[in-house]
Amino acid sequence: MKQLASTLLVLLPTASLAAGGIDVARGPDSTIYGNCVPSLVVENQSAETVDYLQVDLVLTLADGQKRTVELQSAYRDGVLYPIAPGGRATLKQHLDTSRAIGVQCSEIGGRMVGQTICEAGGKACLSPLSVRP
Numbered sequence: 001m002k003q004l005a006s007t008l009l010v011l012l013p014t015a016s017l018a019a020g021g022i023d024v025a026r027g028p029d030s031t032i033y034g035n036c037v038p039s040l041v042v043e044n045q046s047a048e049t050v051d052y053l054q055v056d057l058v059l060t061l062a063d064g065q066k067r068t069v070e071l072q073s074a075y076r077d078g079v080l081y082p083i084a085p086g087g088r089a090t091l092k093q094h095l096d097t098s099r100a101i102g103v104q105c106s107e108i109g110g111r112m113v114g115q116t117i118c119e120a121g122g123k124a125c126l127s128p129l130s131v132r133p
Contacts, residue, residue, distance in 0.1 A: 020045025020046050020047075020127070021045060021046055021127045021128035021129060021130055022042065022043075022044050022045070022046055022050060022053070022083075022118065022125065022127050022128070022129045022130070023042070023043045023045060023130050023132075024040050024041070024042050024043075024053075024055060024091070024129070024130065024131040024132065025040065025041055025043075025131075025132045026038075026040060026041075026111070026132065026133055027039035027040050027041040027090055027091070029105045029108075031104065031105060032095065032100075033100070034104070035095075035100035035101055035102060035103070035104075036101055036103060036104055036105035036107070036108060037092075037093050037095065037100070038057060038059070038069060038071065038093070038105075038108075038111070039071065039090050039091060039092055039093075040055055040057070040071050040090070040091040040131070040133070041088065041089075041090055041091075042073065042083055042088060042089045042090070042091060043087075043088050044083045044084065044085055044086065044087050044088070044089075045085075045086070046085060046125075046127030046128075047085050047127070048085065048120045048121070048125060048126060048127055049082045049083065049084050049085065049120060049121075050073070050082065050083040050118060050119070050120050050125060051080050051082050051119045051120055051121065051122070052072075052073055052074060052076070052080055052117065052118075052119045053072070053073040053083065053089075053091060053116075053117070053118050053119075054070055054071065054072045054073070054076075054091070054115075054116065054117040054118075055070075055071050055091055055113060055114075055116050055131055055133075056068050056069070056070050056071075056113070056114035056115045056116070057069045057070075057071055057111055057112075057113065057114065057133055058111070058112045058113070058114045059101060059108050059110070059111055060108070060109045060110035060111075060112075061101075061103055061107050061108060061109060062103075062107045062108075062109050063107075067101045067102075067103075068114055069093050069098070069101060070093065070094075070098055071091035071092060071093055072091055072092065072093075072094060073089050073091055075094060075097070111133040112133060113131045113133055116129060116131060
């Protein structure tokens with residue numbers, strides 16, 4: 001009986017972490033130099049530490065044009081800011097390395113996800129990734 005209780009205590013936290021994934025949801029928009037800069041908020045409910053996360057957000061503008069914005073957890077070739085299990089982070093557009101979308105936030109009509117890049121331990125993330133832009 002004592003062995004069963006200790007086994008359950010070890011398995012319960014692991015089972016609860018394994019059930020989670022990496023959830024990404026719309027964050028606050030900001031305006032920088034007259035340009036809308038969207039963001040996404042990440043909640044790492046998985047058991048793995050995310051080293052790098054990028055979500056390409058495809059924006060549909062009021063005039064029908066589409067623009068793609070790369071939202072990243074860190075600079076691709078710079079210092080990483082790992083997102084530990086249970087941690088939160090914000091994916092941002094780095095305006096010094098990417099082009100601004102050139103419109104106000106009120107001119108964005110729709111948002112959808114393009115590609116995603118998720119890396120943990122130098123490999124693709126194993127945990128499920130959910131993005132709600």
